[in-house]
Amino acid sequence: MSIEEEEQIFEHNTKCRECGSRNLVTDDGRGEVSCVDCGLVIEENKIDPGAEWRVFSPEQGDSMARTGAPSTQLIHDKGLSTEIDWQNRDYSGRALSNQNRMQYHRMRKWQRRARSSNTHERNLTTALPEISRICSKLGMSKSVQQEVAVVYRKSLERGLTRGRSIDALVAASIYLVCNMNKLGRTLDEVSESSRVGRKELTRCYKIIKKELGIRIKVNHPRDFIQGFVSKLGLPPETLTKTAEILDQAERLELIDGKSPTGVAAAAIYIASHLTNRIRTQREVADVSSVTEVTIRNRYKELADALNIEMHQK
DNA sequence: AAGACGAAAGTGGTTGA
């Protein structure tokens, strides 16, 4: 199948054929895909992936299930393909006859070809493990990984991979999902765990964001303090104090226009002093990827505005 | 000696003509 044909099919599936809008919603219960903008029902009688029975408790749901592993976004064919074992043994462990061996060899061959038959699939076979790898490195949950995989699949379908490295797109998807969910991972953290440079990462990040029409609210310092505080080995009370400082700062409008990480770092620095668990500017700067200078500037502002005296032992 | 301070020059990103 040529690239053009593939794209045509994709176009058909994701655009409203009436008004061309890409805002489509799926209603699994009714088995419909419809257009948000003009209301046209694009697909009907789709298969409802849910169970056909009703359950009244989670236990009951489990006991009635008759399916295998859940479909997952993290395997390129969503975990739905058949695996053919490489060992030339039958079900009872006996070696296969020569003729059968040849047959299985051919089956495996076609199996491999069928599984990675087109460019998208081939791309995903390298991209998805990479997503898992980086996400685990950054300590992100499986459900978030799934979300990353969805974003990546979408960008792949939009043809955003062409001329860009898979690694970069993967990293950008991860960073995007972090921001969408306010997970408080910095650009640097993602960049470091993915051998993709900052510049390339931001470039791809913007492209995906734009192409997929994802809007992201500006980060708030609050999103970062949890992570920073734990990296500094500070107790919960310091975290609470930090949050208080940010609340006050917000009321005094000291936050807008400043880098959220900088403000977060400064608030933590102050809180660490107020709760007698002092961390140096250097230490705070390291975990928050801002410089000491920025912390100084921010914390001066904050301390002045909030009338906080910093010099106590 | 380590940490904090602040001046000065440089960088990358946003805004508005």
Added chain:
DNA sequence: TCAACAACTTTCGTCTT
């Protein structure tokens, strides 16, 4: 597309504990 601009960084000499 370009210049102006604010926020932030880098660097470095000085002060404080």
